[in-house]
Amino acid sequence: MVKREFDMATAKKTVKKVSVKKSVSKKKAMPAETPSMAVEMVSPPAKKMSLNPKFLTAALIILGIALLTYKFGPWLVPAVVNGKPVTRFEMWARMEKSYGAQTLDDLVNEKVLDYAIASSGVKVDPAKVEEQMKSLESQFESVGGLDEALVQRGLTRAELEKQVSTQLGVEEILKDKVTSTDEELQAEFAKNADTLYKDKKFEDVKEEVALSLKDAKLRDAFLKWFAEVKESAKVKNFEL
Secondary structure, rough: OOOHHHHHHHHHOOOOOHHHHHHHHHHHHHHOOOOOHHHHHOOOOOOOOOOHHHHHHHHHHHHHHHHHHHHHHHOOOOEEEEEEOOOOOHHHHHHHHHHHHHHHHHHHHHHHHHHHHHOOOOOOHHHHHHHHHHHHHHHHHHHHHHHHHHHHHHHHHHHHHHHHHHHHHHHHHHHHHHOOOOHHHHHHHOOOOOOOOOOOOOOOHHHHHHHHHHHHHHHHHHHHHHHHHHHHOOOOOOOO
């Protein structure tokens, strides 16, 4: 009886030891963390952001427009009416429609005239230009001065000097066509004796008559000469 109890106790201990061993063996048998599991636990590195070239170009264009608007806003938009801008492009379009053809023709004529004078070999003396400028200054002295007259006409002094130089160049080219004989001066005086030269003697107004006749001859000679020059010039006009 005692032996049986001993055997049972021994069996229990054996079973307990085996179960403990099994438990320990189970713990030992747990698989180690696999590389794939470790990878899942580590956060993947952030991707580097790459800018789309089209987006970058559009952004630069917008930035450029913003800077231009800030710097040249008044130039691009000369007026604003009730919150609506009046752009300079609108103004140019209206001006071109109204005066474009005439302005283009004037510019073409200036180019043709400059080329004709340069091709003729005529050299205008700067001293003569300065002399004419001083004469004009004295003429406008009583009405606020030459500079004020230029502002009212929308001209600069440099532009006026250019016009004077061109005028002197044309006169030099056509000088042989504007001379007048004494008979021509007498006839001019007689034609205007009852109007411009009423109660005046020929000798007293001879220089005035000569200048008036010279201007008339120069105008006629210039129109004829310039028509020939422009006809021979290579001018290409495109639609506005």
